[in-house]
Amino acid sequence: MRNEINRPPMAVILAAGVGSRLSPLSDKCPKSLLSVGGSVVLERMIRNCLSCGMSQFVLVLGHRAEEIKQFVDKTFRGIRVTYVINERYRDTNTGYSLMLASAAVGTSEFVKLDADVVFDVKILRQLLDTDLPNLLCVDRNNAVGTDDVKVIVDEEMKVLEVGKSGDAKLALGRSIGIEKISAKTGPLLFKELAGMMGDYAHLQDPAETAYARLVDNGTVFRALDITGMNWVEIDTAEDFAAANAAFGTPVTTVSRGQQRAIDEAKEKVVTPT
Template identity: 30%
Template sequence: MPPDAPRKAVILAAGFGSRLRPLTDLRPKPLVEVNGTPILHNALRNLEAVGVEKVTIVVGYRKDAIQYACGSRFGRLEINYVESTVFDRTGSAYSLWLARDALLTGDCYLLEGDVFFEEDALRYLSFDNAVDVAAVAPFDSTMQGSAVLLSETGFISGFRMRQTAANLSETGPKLFKTMNLLRFAAATLSETIVPALDDIIGSGAIKAYTEELLAYLVERRGLQLAAVRCDGLRWQEIDNAEDLRVAETIFARACRPSAARPCNASDCSKREFL
């Protein structure tokens, strides 16, 4: 049987979102809207739908706007905040390190605050029998950023940073895009993730990204991180205006039924997937 789904989550939402300016001149990127729904609200609704009870959000840029938009409770979720005062000169691994107390409280979902995705992506993470899982999708010519290689047994075997369409090859290994949606077991967080964060930040590498942390743990420390393929699901990492346009196109389509979420007339009348 798959492990129980986590009841806690951490969302990293401290960054500038400079590539989305001018939309982020007055609001943080996680509050940019896709068809009327803020990116962060979509994540919180999906977390609530899969049984999460407590969420810790790491905030920085325009933190007051996020705290106002989400409050101390969002639906049935209890929301706590951790503030980064140096968000303008640190990477996502530093934000994750700031949330280490939350990471030490049990099994946990980990999300980046700029991914708009449908609920089933989280359900896929919980259906897998592995204890530590990352959502991935095939890397295509429209994508850029971190990618991973998969072993024959479905585990992530290596990371490739700063990939673009130029890195795709019919004869080379197949690349998969990391969706920045992960699930970790309590033991992994306390025995592997948090100690590695302490080492990285203690060494002064405050600009490191979460993907670099995971690459180090997978490639050098033997972390067994299973990959859950989400090929047929809708999702979009939103870094710039073109990403936002793509997300609005994808999520303007009528919803489709799934095993976890049967379709009904009221669902299909909505323009957005909540």
């Protein structure tokens, strides 16, 4: 029973979108299969998950789904991955894609990741090492724009509001598209999403809209401050260039023990004066 309690969360990766704002880069290649710093974006994400002990994956696919599936199957032989297809990817958003993952997730705790986010594995380690349930990774220093998901919190980092319509001046910062959802909250979230997606007006809602509705109904979400750690959401050619500047080397799968040894070795290096 103890192993069940301590089992790492499942990774739910939403990779159904077209990525039209990245054209022409995305014209012949899915956004998640673009290469950043010598590694494919999706490969970076999966290796980061593996480095943190996560071994179960749900990939929600749509645009160029077969290409993405073939890449994952070839690159990561033997991992436990369930593919879910969003046939309506052209007229839906991450809320609809996440809803489709319900059956594959069941009642498991999971981490939801938008497939267009390139991030330092330290962000995921911190998310998993925090015992609190229902966490949104939030960056305080990244400029908050009109189209960004804004997170407003109280003094205890409890989420009061989350969504694109929030007041940027009141926001702690912007959500980066990575969240941990508890086993208790998951079924409530999927029920909320199913209700929303029954209305055509909500088909384009992002997953965060459902978080906001749960918050309004009393479910506790908290913000995890990841300010200072590297991450880039790739929506445009400028974002793609920024990601390559921030992540200049290929990713590898590194266990916690290996990372600890690397960090300790760095600390022993004497900086010349």
